[in-house]
Amino acid sequence: MTELWLGCGLGLALGWLFQRMGLSCPDVLTEALRLRCRALWRTLLVALGTATLCVAFLGWLAVLDVDHLEILPLNGTLVLGSLLLGAAMGFTGYTPGASLAQLGGGKPLAGLCAVGGGIAGAVCYRLAAAPLNALNGWLPEASGTLFRTTLASPYLLSGGFMLHGAVGITLLAVGLCVGREPPERAETLREAETENAPVRSAESAAKTPPSPEEASAETVVAALPQEETWTLDTVPVALPPQVTQTLKEPAEQAPSLPEETVTEDRSTLARAGKTPMASAAMPAEEPVPVIRPEKAEKKSDRAD
């Protein structure tokens, strides 16, 4: 009965964690497996490192009974089963635990179907266990541990609990470093989230101008008859701090002219048939437009 209550307590904690990690949504795991969600990798690596470190330390203190550790043999069914398990996880975004979490925290009907499918899979395995176990003969069976942390033998590396603990510390450190955003990038992301506006760096804007198909609401596509197509990107661009500082300095140093003078100058220029300078017409706060031809080939054709 103690086992049941312990299981309930651990299950509550696991359910809460799975939901907070986003595992109740299958797409989160699929995106993480495509290496697009570093936060989940960070959590899982930190969990693995913490658990490894704890097992090594508690084993060294003899608090953890090594008989509680289950060491499976490495054989053909394990290899085949792991490949099938991984492929199913990648295609669907489910794990046996995540299906249960989706039942409570995600879409219940889809979770129920996943649990139902799991029970059907367990029944099928029980029915087909005997023929499937024949696969074990295909590969030579290997057993044992990497370190001398259990009573199982053989072990590959000496060092025992200390080396096991070192592996745990390494995993923990890697996990803590993997998902960490650089301070500048984290700040940019935070600003972008608060302003709710797409901000691109000047370098990326110069390298990859938006195509007309991908143009956002802020992008103007101008196509004049008998003229080549130009794309004017007016999405706010985050300039490097050195450039921003350089732009600000002359404005601070130069004496600001009265408004009347500027207006007069503009009207004088207009009477003379000239247009004012672009820098004068454009306030400093305005985003810097990036003008690019749509296709380079068109330009070369026209030159010919």
Added chain:
Amino acid sequence: MVSKHTGARGMILGLVYVLAMIFVSPLRLTEAYDAAALALPGMEGGLPLLALGAAGAIPLGAFLAALPWRWKRWHKGERGERSTARECLRGFLGGFALLLGAGLAGGGVSFQVYGGAVSGALSGYAAVALMLLAAYGAARLWGEGKGASGR
């Protein structure tokens, strides 16, 4: 998205699995599915109480964690998203393949990772490496398929 508390959550997750290992044995959630299959005629075996308790409490824990979010949505008058037939089919097929694979491998993802690899077992490291390899390939294929179909 800038996620917070990921490190702390990872540490708690690791400690949960270690607690199960200290008091009873590594947590093997697939045993709960096997136990459900025992209800069918012709199946025999003992009841894994630890796994059954955990499997029963995970939906409750997830529900409690999602409660504030659901409350906010309900307060705004928004309705929750419903499962589509495609998602249900995907769930059923995924669950079937997962448990078939887990039966062959001798344990699911959490057991192989937090029971096998954590204790330094060769089989655990091999299983984790193979699972990740297959999962990465499958996720890439699935993602490209989704992109190609325009979904």
